[in-house]
Amino acid sequence: MTRAKTVIDTTGDWDPYARGCPSRELLDQIGSKWAVLVLGELGKHGPCRFSGLRQRLDGVSEKMLTQTLRTLERDGLVRRTVHPEVPPRVEYGLTPLGQTLREPLKALTDWSVRHIPDVLQARAEYDTRTG
Template sequence: MVTKGTYKKQFKQEVTSKSTTYPQVSNTNFQAVMEEKNKNKFSNVEDCPIRNIIDRIGDKWSVLVLLVLEEKGTLRFNEIHKTIESISQKMLAVTLKTLEADGLVKRTVYPQIPPKVEYELTERGNSLLPHLHGLVTWAKGNMEAIQVSRHEFVVNQ
């Protein structure tokens, strides 16, 4: 914590350019401290909540599985697979395990033969949905412009 009067002692100010109006002043020590803080804060994926979560749900299938479970409720593995026809069984299994590990999906196994397994959203999974809906809305509203920008980028390369 910086107390009154110690701020000037901790951080050295330097004039970086002279102009007729106001000189630009940089706090060289302060900038170095902030750069080091930001470097430490964002360099490790495990310590950055945004990078960590986006890494987990930013794959090809996670958001779609969450939205299907929201729309249809509790489903068995094959019901999810029939709803998302283009996903392989292996990829669906991996996606469901990842979502379960993050506490977004609950897997319930019923002790019967053949085994019955159902998947449903958890409270945490449901709390993520409004944010996903916002992302979906944003994507729908901006997709055409993004596609135009991508095309222009490729043409201009």
């Protein structure tokens, strides 16, 4: 698979509202359900093996977890470390860049837990009006 070359803009004029801006793609990736949960889990508990992540993230498939970890690794948010043991032990942990997402993602997660009753009520009211 050939990857498109990314143009590095050193002016800092990124606009996620503009079509084609790489920051829009990054928001899409880090805002995905599994990325939020993987980053949150690694931020909360530190480096973890694939099997440990899979157990803690109830409902994630092996394929989806693999894709999510690869994307996060490519974006420089997660580091994959292979320990020279027999059999090899592989761990995933946050990079320094990934660590910078801990606070905003925790705030988002906390908000969702705190406001889910309000959202569920709004959904029920909407469904009653439109159903």
